[in-house]
Amino acid sequence: MTEAAAQPHALPAEAPEIAPERDLLSKFDGLIAERQKLLDSGVTDPFAIVMEQVKSPTEAVIRGKDTILLGTYNYMGMTFDPDVIAAGKEALEKFGSGTNGSRMLNGTFHDHMEVEQALREFYGTTGAIVFSTGYMANLGIISTLAGKGEYVILDADSHASIYDGCQQGNAEIVRFRHNSVEDLDKRLGRLPKEPAKLVVLEGVYSMMGDIAPLKEMVAVAKKHGAMVLVDEAHSMGFFGPNGRGVYEAQGLEGQVDFVVGTFSKSVGTVGGFVVSNHPKFEAVRLACRPYIFTASLPPSVVATAATSIRKLMTAHDKRERLWSNARVLHGGLKAMGFKLGTENPDSAVVAVILEDQEQAVMMWQALLDGGLYVNMARPPATPAGIFLLRCSICAEHSPAQLETVLGMFRAAGQAVGAIS
């Protein structure tokens, strides 16, 4: 061993301070100041909520207080389903707490195969690939499908994971105006005919809760010879006869090339996936970096997902209760005079649009103090610089809970002047 290697690289006792222009974290000064200003106004940090206890899909304890949850994506309320929990416990005992590796090497266990089979049955497809999160599913599939010289055409209001999937890859990226069939048609028409193209759409846009005119958009994409990917993260389980999503509800079975989904919303655990009928779909596994270079999901997670997905296939009662709850909440808030993200209860997301950050934060705080949690959403996550309180509905919200929720919204809305 040489002298140098034996001696740890000695640092001066007091390291000289890094000059601000060389401090990599200086770029966050604006963010730090903005957050501090918000906290100095006396509100709870909306982005640092801790669930101290979770009692059911719709109730938690936050800051020692029983709180109704109206800001989770637990649409179908599967997180406390006894069969789902039993499947997780069994897998935990039989296969251990984790896989310690990539799907490509040592990280594929019995239940990874089982959950992919459950997905094939749920969507009626020949192929299904599971990723470690929904974010990674978009990151992986978009960057892998569209290569150099090819095109990805995406809606301007796409989720961050779709934008990041575009950035991760080498394709040319083209945006069209949100939900505009005409704009999509025009842009596809201006692109060179030869290169392969992928049009990326979402069934439900989760900030405002609006749904896409997929029927018209898929027709336009096909007219221009493009393949279509639809992210159905916010529709699984309750759109379409089999709960497959907005594309199924709009009669597009067999016309969408790739469907992306997640286990973290209706399924009630964590993970992401892509399903497809393309005969070469399996090849994606061999080329997709976010699939290969990460650890696979723990056995208990995939076991709970498989059980939950199979139960969602026949969860007709839950589906009906969810839609009924959506109508009650949307109708109630609309009647009070709140400005909402959609004219009708189109999805399980109801977005209450407020004037500015101050009004949104004040109202959010009033609701939390009263025992109701909703999401506060702000730019850049929201479109067009909007501040909103986003409610996501669960099939397990009871009529009494919804009545309480509406009462709290009325009181808080009047207090901040959002309604009269």
Add this chain to the structure above:
Amino acid sequence: MSDRQAIFDTVAAQIAPFNKKGVELTETTTFQGDLEWDSLTVMDFVAAIEDEFEIIITMNMQAEIETVGQLVDAVEKLKQA
């Protein structure tokens, strides 16, 4: 009037509705620094330019465009393609 000047004038006319501070436009005016546009404004503006000239400015290209002059150059090139 040269083609380039005509493109510059059309681009300037498209900038006008988004130029809330009345910044004087030159070749070196930057969208982020001088006009202080956020990403949403950029998105609306790019869509308007694309429709005006019937071109596509991909997001990859947009990342390279910082000034009005660079945008005019890009439009000129795209129109010839």
